[in-house]
Amino acid sequence: MKQDPAPKRSPKPLGHVSFVGTGPGDASLLTVRAAELIAEADVAIIEQPEQAALVPEGVEVVDGGVGEDGTALTHAARARLVVRHAKTGAHVVRLVSGDPFTYATAPEEAAACAKAGIAFEIVPGVSSVTGVPAYAGVPLTNKAHRQYRVVSVGDATITWADHAGTDTLVLLSAVARIGEAAAGLIEAGRSPETPVAMTRVGTTTEQTTVVSTLADIAVDAKAAAMTSPAITVVGEVVAMREALSWFETKPLYGWxxxxxxxxxxxxxxxxxxxxxxxxxxxxxxISVEPPRNPQQMDKAVRGLVEGRYEWVAFTSANAVKAVREKFEEYGLDARAFSGLKIAAVGEKTAEAISTWGIRADLVPSGEQSARGLVEEWPPFDELLDPINRVFLPRADIATETLVAGLQELGWEVDDVTAYRTVRAxxxxxxxxxxxxxxxxxxxxxxxxxxxxxxxxxxxxxxxxxxxxxxxxxxxxxxxxxxxxxxxxxxxxxxxxxxxxxxxxxxxxxxxxxxxxxxxxxxxxxxxxxxxxx
Structure with a gap:
């Protein structure tokens, strides 16, 4: 009797690669789509160490800048790394500085994915070509100067006569060769007095800009210890920086x-x-810890459920958290506050209460403090208030301002230690x-x-x-x-x-x-x- 052949195993499905532009450096420049994909990733392949901060916990971070032996990865090696992780079935997010398809290795890596039959998508990012000058207050064009050209210097052989006539030049990877570039442009007919702006680590709070001329930029850049990564803009538009510099002139810039x-x-x-x-x-x-004696909180929570209180007053988000944890311990939820009035010492505490699905009935409109809360707290009225007791869960080191103020208004206060604060x-x-x-x-x-x-x-x-x-x-x-x-x-x-x-x-x-x-x-x-x- 002929045996049936063994069933064939289905091949493991291939993963998906998202090439995500992270912008020039400022994490807030991520697009909405970029943030969504990073949150959904199984694996994040980074090229700069600081990109690791963009990746949430639980996502595997792979260094795509250097190999296991500590040497820098070539473009081809990085492409193989991306493909290898995608073949495990993972959703791979490849974080690319700036824009994935602007002066980056992403096109080669995407081509490798296509060859391997791996689906991919491209999420554009803010390019350093435009983003860094914008943060430096240097427009690339204006009404009088409408053309700009991007020149990647690096190790390339540049014929500067081909570029000298363009209104504005954006030079990439030019720090090491800025003297040579400036001399080449001057020799090709550009005025030695042409303004130049060189900006390093643009869009970050370490951003530094040196404004000079073609004649002096090499000396000035060296004096300022300019290093890569930097974007250099050559042209009359640089003169507008004096009026348009908005980032480096912030009141606490770099503090x-x-x-x-x-x-x-x-x-x-x-x-x-x-x-x-x-x-x-x-x-x-400080470190927040449970009270040494939890019986006081246990009694207060039972009293709250039994209708012992008219008000609950929260003086901090930590107090809200402590009561919520005690509720969860007893299997209670926000419905236990039914019929009670809720007070919050300020907007931040009110926000913490709102995450519970509860809106505070009283929040000081003026000073957001215990004193401000007392000033707006209604006095006890035997006709309007069926119960004259207030539940006040708070820290062990809290002041007596609120307790004394409420008592003067005719209220009885159960001042309960909900948590302790100890030195960290x-x-x-x-x-x-x-x-x-x-x-x-x-x-x-x-x-x-x-x-x-x-x-x-x-x-x-x-x-x-x-x-x-x-x-x-x-x-x-x-x-x-x-x-x-x-x-x-x-x-x-x-x-x-x-x-x-x-x-x-x-x-x-x-x-x-x-x-x-x-x-x-x-x-x-x-x-x-x-x-x-």
Whole structure:
């Protein structure tokens, strides 16, 4: 009897490759489609180390810049790497600096995918050809100069006479040969006084632009220690930079700002600082832990379910999180708040409550603090309020302002420790050294505890560092620790604090310009006197 042949195994389906342009450097220049694909990727193949920061956790990151032996990959080797990962059935996202089809290796890699029968797509990105000059405030054309040409210098042999007559030239990979390029253009008839702008690491907060002429650019670029990657623009349009420079003139441009909070707590503040040109670095100074005795919270939550309270007052997002975790422990959800009134000390806390599907009934319209909440809290009325008790879950180190204020209004308060705040572990040694030696341009203190804890775990900031405080109490604590307070927010809000620092930076920048001096960051100009001890 003839046996049936063994069934053939279906070949493993091929994966898919997305060639995604990441722009010149600023992560916020990613397209919506690029962000979607990066989030959906199984494997991300990068070409620059900083691109790893664009990849979410859970996605395998493969270095496409160097091989396992540490040598730089050739274009062909990188193409084989892309194909090999796609053949595993994975969705491969190949992150390409700038635009995938503009002066990049992506076309060769895409051709290799096509040859292997692997589906692919191209997601355009902002090209450094246009993006970097735009961030430098240099248009490539205007009404008087309508032509521009891109010349990739590198190791190529360039006949500069072919390009000298073009209104604007955009030179790529020209740093090492800028003297030769300038001499070639002058010899071909271009005026030695033709303006030139060379911008390195464009669109990042390390962006630096040197403005010169064809006659002097080689010397000026060397004096400024210009290095690749850089984009060089040659032409009369460079003169417009004086009026159009918008990025490098931001009030906190290039400032390194220390925020003594966790990344989760300071996400909005980081975005605000970034809008002013600063880079924020978070150093957690406190760690949130459960209360030593959870019975108090257990009793309060049971009382909440049984109708013991008229109000629940949240004074922080951490308090919201603590109550939510306790609810989950008991199998409860937001419906347990039915019939209760909810108060939030400020907009940030109200936002944390809203993620639970609940809208706060009371949020201070003025000062967003315990005092501001008390000022707008309605007094207890026996006719209108069936219950006179308030549930107040908060930190173990909270002040008594809210409790005392509510009691004066006739309310009984169950002041419950929902979480404890303890001092965090010290930051890494390089961060501590940067704090003490003035490598940070500013520190933003958002509470008295952040002052005490930062000094405790990392030491006092250097005398040159700008100290910004969210309110008078925080400022007083800073002064008690020997720090000179330079900036004080008009309202106790992190966003207002960032705005106040930006105003300080703008005034400081103007003072430099009016004095005819180069604009230096605080970390670049060390005062002779130190802070008071």
């Amino acid at each position: 390194r700002v220390l925020v003594p909070r966790t990344k989760e707590q300071s996400a909005g503040l980081a975005a605000r600082l970034r809008s002013y040109g600063a880079v924020s670095e978070e150093v957690p100074t 572990a010290p930051p890494p040694a390089p961060t501590r050294e940067a704090i003490k030696t003035g490598k940070f341009d500013a520190v933003l203190f958002t509470s008295s505890s952040t002052v005490r804890n930062l000094v405790g775990i990392a030491g006092k900031p250097h005398a040159s560092t700008i100290i910004a405080c969210i309110g008078p109490a925080t400022a007083q604590t800073a002064e008690e620790h020997g720090l000179r307070v330079d900036v004080l927010a008009e309202q106790p809000s992190a966003d207002v604090l960032a705005d106040a620092l930006a105003e300080f930076g703008a005034a400081r920048r103007l003072a430099f310009l009016e004095a005819g001096e180069p604009v230096l960051k605080p970390s670049q100009k060390k005062p002779s006197s130190r802070r008071k001890a």
